[in-house]
Amino acid sequence: MMMLKDTYSAEIEATLAKYPPENKRAAVMPLLHLAQRENGYVTKSALYEIADLCGVAVTEVASIMGFYTLYHDQPGGKYRLQVCTDLPCALRGANEFLEQLCANVGVKVGETTADGMITIEAVTCLAGCNKAPMFQVQTGEGLEYYENQTVESAVALINDLVKR
Amino acid sequence: MAEHILLRHRDIPNIDRLEVYRQQGGFEAFQKAVASLTPDAVTDIVKASGLRGRGGAGFPTGMKWSFTDRKNWPHYVVCNADESEPGTFKDREILTGNPFQLLEGVAIASYAVGARVAYIYLRGEFWPIARELDKRIAELEAAGLLGDKLFGTEYSLRIYTHLGAGAYICGEETALLESIEGKLGQPRLRPPFPPAVGLFGKPTVINNTETLANVPLILQRGAEWFRSFGTEKSPGVKIFSLSGCVNRPGNYELPLGTTFRELIMGRGGGIAYGHKIKAIMPAGNSSSLIVATDEALNTPMDYESVPKLGAQLGSASVIVIDDSVDIPWLINKTVHFFRHESCGKCTPCREGTYWMSQLTERIAAGHATAEDVALLKAVAGQIKGKCFCALGEFSIEAVLSGMDRFKDDFEAKVSSYE
Numbered sequence: 001m002m003m004l005k006d007t008y009s010a011e012i013e014a015t016l017a018k019y020p021p022e023n024k025r026a027a028v029m030p031l032l033h034l035a036q037r038e039n040g041y042v043t044k045s046a047l048y049e050i051a052d053l054c055g056v057a058v059t060e061v062a063s064i065m066g067f068y069t070l071y072h073d074q075p076g077g078k079y080r081l082q083v084c085t086d087l088p089c090a091l092r093g094a095n096e097f098l099e100q101l102c103a104n105v106g107v108k109v110g111e112t113t114a115d116g117m118i119t120i121e122a123v124t125c126l127a128g129c130n131k132a133p134m135f136q137v138q139t140g141e142g143l144e145y146y147e148n149q150t151v152e153s154a155v156a157l158i159n160d161l162v163k164r
Numbered sequence: 165m166a167e168h169i170l171l172r173h174r175d176i177p178n179i180d181r182l183e184v185y186r187q188q189g190g191f192e193a194f195q196k197a198v199a200s201l202t203p204d205a206v207t208d209i210v211k212a213s214g215l216r217g218r219g220g221a222g223f224p225t226g227m228k229w230s231f232t233d234r235k236n237w238p239h240y241v242v243c244n245a246d247e248s249e250p251g252t253f254k255d256r257e258i259l260t261g262n263p264f265q266l267l268e269g270v271a272i273a274s275y276a277v278g279a280r281v282a283y284i285y286l287r288g289e290f291w292p293i294a295r296e297l298d299k300r301i302a303e304l305e306a307a308g309l310l311g312d313k314l315f316g317t318e319y320s321l322r323i324y325t326h327l328g329a330g331a332y333i334c335g336e337e338t339a340l341l342e343s344i345e346g347k348l349g350q351p352r353l354r355p356p357f358p359p360a361v362g363l364f365g366k367p368t369v370i371n372n373t374e375t376l377a378n379v380p381l382i383l384q385r386g387a388e389w390f391r392s393f394g395t396e397k398s399p400g401v402k403i404f405s406l407s408g409c410v411n412r413p414g415n416y417e418l419p420l421g422t423t424f425r426e427l428i429m430g431r432g433g434g435i436a437y438g439h440k441i442k443a444i445m446p447a448g449n450s451s452s453l454i455v456a457t458d459e460a461l462n463t464p465m466d467y468e469s470v471p472k473l474g475a476q477l478g479s480a481s482v483i484v485i486d487d488s489v490d491i492p493w494l495i496n497k498t499v500h501f502f503r504h505e506s507c508g509k510c511t512p513c514r515e516g517t518y519w520m521s522q523l524t525e526r527i528a529a530g531h532a533t534a535e536d537v538a539l540l541k542a543v544a545g546q547i548k549g550k551c552f553c554a555l556g557e558f559s560i561e562a563v564l565s566g567m568d569r570f571k572d573d574f575e576a577k578v579s580s581y582e
Contacts, residue, residue: 018324023364026326028346033291033327054346067348067507068329070288086250087449087497088407088483124332124501125250125449126289129405129481130413136289143291 004035004049012053024054028064032071040140041072069123070138077112077119079161080138081154085122088129097133098122100151105158117162137161169393169401170377171417173261182303185264191309193383194271199315204230206276210379212387214399219244219335219372220447220478222398222467225379231359232277233367240368241274241282242344243376246328246335248287250501251448251481254403254415255373259286259293262377263300267323269376271310272383274321277369281322285340288329297325332505336553337370339507350509351553374403394420398466402480405448406432409439409486421469425461428484439486443570446470447478449498450558452565453491474565491566491573496521496528502559513556516547520563527577534578541567 005012011034019026028050035046042065051058065071083098102109102120112119128134131147135154146157167175178184185191197206211226232239243266247255258266266284274282286294301323304310312320331349333339338352341363362368378400382390391399398420404427407413411433418427424444428434435441444460445451452475454460463469470477485494503517523540526532544560544567551557567574 018326020364023345025346026344026364029329029343030327033288033329056346064346064348068288068331070330086501087445087494088251090497091408091483091485091489092413123330124504125248125252127247127253127256127287129251129253129407129483130415132407142295143289 002045004031004038004046005053007038008034016053025056025060028054028056028061029068032061032065036071037140037142039075040078041075078117078139080119080121081135081158082121082123082126082138083135084124084126084128084132086125086129088125089132089134092132094133097149097151097154101154104151104155115162118158168417169381170258170265170374170403171261171415172265179265180261180263182264182300182307189384190264190380191268191271193380194268194275194309195315197272197275197383198317198319203276203278206272206383209383209387210276213382213390214387214397215375215378215382215390216398216400216467217372218374218378218402218479220249220450220476222477225371225375228359228371229273229277229369231357232369233360234278236360236367237278238281238366239277239279240363240366241270241277241279242337242340242363242368242370243270243282243284243373244335244337244340244370245284245286245290245373246340247290247373248332248335248505249448249450249479249481250498251407251445251451251483252405252479253407254405254479254481256290256293257403257415258373258377259290259297263297264304265380266373266377267297267300267304269379270323271321272379273369273371273376274323275319277367279369280320281324283344283363284323284325285334285344286325286327287334288327291327294325294327301325331507332501333507333553333555336555339553340370341368348507350507351555353552395464395466395468397468402465404465405479405481406484407481408445408484409436409441409489410434410484411436418465420466421464423462423464424456424482427465427482428461432484435484435486437486437488439488441484442487442489443485443491445475445483445485445562446480447476447561448481448483449501450478450561451475451481451483452561453485453494453569454565455569456485475561490528490577491570492524492528492577495562495566496524498562499524499559502555505555506559507555510550510552510556512547512550513552513559516543516556517559519543520547520559524563527574530577532578537567537574537578 031050134147215225216222334343334349339349343349358368441456444454503521544563
C-alpha cells in the first residue's frame with residue numbers, strides 16, 4: 001500500500017519539526033491536508049498512518065477530520081466548486097447565482113456531475129464578500145478563488161477545468 | 165488622500181517584495197528593538213500608543229502583552245489569521261498585499277514577550293496565502309532577519325504557519341489554540357487566560373492580523389504619531405470591510421471615529437440600484453441590526469460610540485442592508501451560519517442554533533404563526549448569557565435586535581400566512 005512517508009518524508013519531517021517534540025499531535029491537521037492533496041480525500045490508510053506519525057489514536061484523527069469541513073473522507077468530483085452563500089454574498093445575488101449555475105450544469109447543490117469532474121457545493125464565508133458572487137475551487141493541488149463571477153464566467157471555467 | 169498605514173501596498177507598488185519593504189524602512193523597527201530596546205520598553209511603546217485589538221474585542225494590546233506569565237516558559241505568540249466572520253475580508257488583503265509588515269509585527273510582538281517561536285494560524289481556505297508566507301519567512305531567514313542569534317544578540321525567532329480546515333469557531337482564541345494542538349476547535353474554559361496558560365500549556369499572546377500589522381509603524385514612528393489618528397480612546401486607523409447593498413464594497417482604511425455616513429455614502433458610493441438604506445450590521449454576521457436613521461449614520465465608528473446604538477464595532481465588517489431586504493430572511497441567513505458553525509461543545513449554542521434555524525426557516529418562508537415568532541424570541545432569550553463562548557452569544561444578536569427593531573417585517577410574514 002502507498003504510504004505518505006514513501007513520497008513525502010521530507011515534508012512530513014519538516015511538519016513535525018514545527019512543533020515541540022512532546023506535542024507531535026499538533027501535526028495532525030497539516031498531515032491531513034497533505035494526505036488530502038495526494039488523493040483529493042483522506043484515505044483510510046492515510047488516517048492510520050497519520051495516527052502513527054503523531055502518536056494518537058485513529059479515532060482522534062477521524063474525529064478531527066469530521067469536525068473540520070475542508071477535509072473529505074469520500075472521493076468527490078475532481079474539482080469541488082464551493083459557492084459562498086452567506087449573508088454578504090447573498091445580498092449580492094449569490095443564491096440566484098448558485099441556483100442558475102446548478103441548473104446550467106445539470107446538478108443539484110451538493111451533487112457531482114456524471115463524469116465525476118465537478119461537485120457544486122454551498123459553503124460558508126470565504127472572506128471575499130466584496131466580490132460576490134464568488135467561489136473557491138478545491139482541487140487535488142489546493143485552492144483557487146474566483147470572484148465577481150457570472151453564470152457565464154463560471155460555466156466557462158467549468159469547461160476549462162474539465163479539459164485540464 | 166492620506167497615505168495608508170496598513171494597506172500600504174495601495175500606495176507603494178511591490179511592497180510585498182522584501183527589498184521594497186526594506187527600502188521603506190522595513191525591519192528597522194524589529195532590528196532596533198532586538199538590538200537596543202528591552203522587551204518591556206517595546207511593550208511600553210505599544211501601551212503608550214493605545215493600540216487595541218482589531219479582531220473584535222478591542223482589548224489594549226500592550227496590556228495583553230504585559231500579562232504574559234514570566235514564571236512559566238517558553239512563551240508563544242500566535243497571530244490569528246483565521247478571518248471567518250461573514251463580512252470580513254481585511255486580513256486577507258494584508259496577508260497578500262503587505263505581508264512583510266505583518267511578519268515584522270509578529271516578530272516584534274514575539275521579542276516583546278520573549279517568544280522564540282510564533283505561529284500564524286490561517287483559515288484553511290487561505291492555503292495559497294500560507295504557501296506564499298512560508299516562502300517569505302524563508303526569505304527572511306536567508307536575510308538574517310529571522311532565525312538564530314539575530315543581529316548579534318542571543319535572541320532567536322522562528323515563525324511558522326499553521327492551516328485550519330474550515331471552522332469559524334477557530335477564530336475564538338482558545339479554540340484556535342486547541343486547533344494548533346491538533347484537537348477539535350472547541351473553546352477552553354477561562355480563566356486561565358492564554359497569557360497565563362495558552363499554547364501547549366505555555367503563556368501565549370494571541371493577536372489579530374490587523375493588530376500586529378500596526379506594530380512596526382508604531383515602533384518606527386512613535387506612539388504620539390499613532391495617537392494622531394482616531395479618537396482618544398480608540399486611537400489609530402481601522403480597516404472597515406464594507407459589503408452588502410452598496411455601490412463600492414471593499415476595504416477602507418480610515419481613522420477610528422469616522423462616521424457610518426462617510427464610509428457608506430462617501431467611500432462606498434451609497435446604496436446600489438436606487439434603494440434606500442434600511443439597516444447596518446457593523447460587526448458582520450455577529451452584529452446587532454442598527455436601524456439606519458440619520459442619527460445612526462452620523463455616529464462615529466469607534467469602540468465607545470457604536471454600543472450607544474445597541475451594537476458593537478467588533479471587527480468593523482460593515483454589512484449594509486437596503487429596503488428591499490426582508491429582515492426575517494436576513495436572520496434566517498445569520499442563524500443558518502451559526503447553526504453550521506456551532507462547535508457543539510455547549511448545549512445552548514448547539515441546540516439553540518438548531519431550533520432557531522427551524523423557526524427562522526418557517527418564518528422567512530411565510531409559513532409561521534405568531535406563536536412561532538414568540539417561540540423564536542424565547543429560544544434566543546434562553547441562549548443569551550448561557551453560552552460557553554462568544555460565538556453562541558453572537559448567534560442571537562441579529563435575531564433579537566431584528567425582532568425588536570423591525571417588528572413590521574415579522575408581522576407582515578405572519579399575517580400573510582394566516
